[in-house]
Amino acid sequence: MLSVHTSPLHQPGTGDAGGMNVYMVELSRALAEQGVEVDLFTRCRGEGRPGLEDLAPGVRVRHLHAGPRRPLPKEAMPDLVVPFSLALLKERRRYDLVHSHYWLSGQAGRIASFGWGIPLVHTAHTLALVKNAHLADGDRPEPELRIRGERQVVGDADRLIANTADEAEALRSLYGAAPPRTEVVRPGVDLRTFGPGAGRAAARARLGLPADAFIPLYAGRIQPLKGPDVLVRAVAELLRMAPELRRRLLVPVVGGHSGAGREGSMWRLARELGVEEVLQACPPVPQERLAEWYRAADVLVVPSRSESFGLVALEAQACGTPVLAAAVGGLPTAVWDGVSGMLVRGHDPVEYARRLRWLAAHPQARVSMGEAAVRHAQGMSWRTSAARTVDVYEDARAGLSRRAGGVGQGRRHAPAPAAPLSWRNEKAVVQV
Structure with a gap:
């Protein structure tokens, strides 16, 4: 799993950490309980954390060196996608699939998926075109850079996971996602932590x-x-x-x-x-x-x-x-x-x-x-969400195997140059 701009170890409710961080942690734990080993890759921010941390049995958090080892605003993150991807590709462990979260990680996932020859599954969590349609007064719209980047990830991912049917429809109608590659998997809740308790x-x-x-x-x-x-x-x-x-x-x-x-x-x-x-x-x-x-x-x-x-x-x-x-x-x-x-x-x-x-x-x-x-x-446990996610993973892997055998059509070409991975004038071109 990839999370470029925020670590699954960050406290939800601070900075850029929120529901997506909870999603990654809880889904990874539930996947591990069903026999799936998960490595969560994020950027090293110089917070004194080791390069490798055990989050739960079968789940590890790995910190990659990409850019300055300090916290950076989200606006600076597009410049770090390629360095993050190159650091990722140096990993020697063999992976079966890459699952990216948010569009920045999706861009890194495109590169890793091609470099390793494995499927890319992507969860957007939020979409720029949806956010821009519901801005508060004085709020800043998401830039065209992000919109272009999201479209590239949607076009290249082997499978897209949407939280709801409405999100799946937004992916299809606003971004041109192919219905056969778009799956709805509802998130869950940690019923061991969240319950009525003593009242x-x-x-x-x-x-x-x-x-x-x-x-x-x-x-x-x-x-x-x-x-x-x-x-x-x-x-x-x-x-x-x-x-x-x-x-x-x-x-x-x-x-x-x-x-x-x-x-x-x-x-x-x-x-x-x-x-x-x-x-x-x-x-x-x-x-x-x-x-x-x-x-x-x-x-x-x-x-x-x-x-x-x-x-x-x-x-x-x-x-x-x-x-x-x-x-x-x-x-x-x-x-x-x-x-x-x-x-x-x-x-x-x-x-x-x-x-x-x-x-x-x-x-x-x-x-x-x-x-x-x-x-x-x-009725909405992470166990159920993880089981559905495993089904999506297996479908993505089976689809890649069929394409490798010459059956069907799909995305096994080098990713097109990423949407300009710089916020500066949205004009810079990155070459990998």
Whole structure:
């Protein structure tokens, strides 16, 4: 597996680390439990980590030297794809297949796949054209460079794994993905970490939260695409509709700043709207601690403008917490509308406030939704996701074998020169 721009060892909710990091770690562990050895390659950032680390039995993280050994912004990463690929090709271990994550890794995967003569499976996680169609005010669109790069990866991959049918359709309609090479594999949830546990009261006691508070939770990176401004405005509308809630309303925000948005803009907006005192800033936390936050909350709010799946929604439901989410991307798959949570079409803060007010007034409904949420999440394990992924791997390998024998048509040619792997004017040409 390849992850050029972020390490699977990074804390989700910080920098560029998020659901994709959780996906890689949990899928790799589940694959290993089914007999698949996994090496996760990422870039060495000079953080004092050894070149090789065991993540779990059968899963290793390998750090390649490509570019400066320090953290770099994502905008600098295209320049490092070729050095990363060349370092990768020096590996002497024989691999059966390469699975890339995000478009930068997909570019490296194209080179490695050809150099090693093995299939390339690619998971996009997010797509530039989808993100650009759902930008927040003032958010920076994804550049044409990325769009071209994504199209190349889509064209060259032996198999594409989409999280949902909607994502598969976006790959086909926006990027020209061939339907026979596009497979839907739903992500899962770690049911050993995320579960009801000892219940809400015990979780609040451990976190030092008021027992009688109404707690809508936000968990994830703080960036415009995730809609934290929608949450802040919804809280202001909620208090306008039901001012009596102010004395018992608490909104924890668990996550760190990320992306192109201005750092602190969420909190400035909260001050402007007079709701700063009901918001509680909390740093990103490990998965076990995050599960406690889910259990302590009355509802998880996910107002994202775009979301390939929304793992946080599935994690919260596994802990017995209903979800109030935007009806975008994979969230309608992750959340059973009206049963394990509620979906909102659009991003009108008033609509979110109305549903929050209803949830605050109907505690028994929250309990019923929470019980349904647990049942819903238990049907989406990483074990199931890994089994489906193995099927995709075997199909990709079988397809490559048929092409090697002269049967059918496919991609066994040298990859075309990559979409200019530089952000500088998007004009530079890289030669390998």
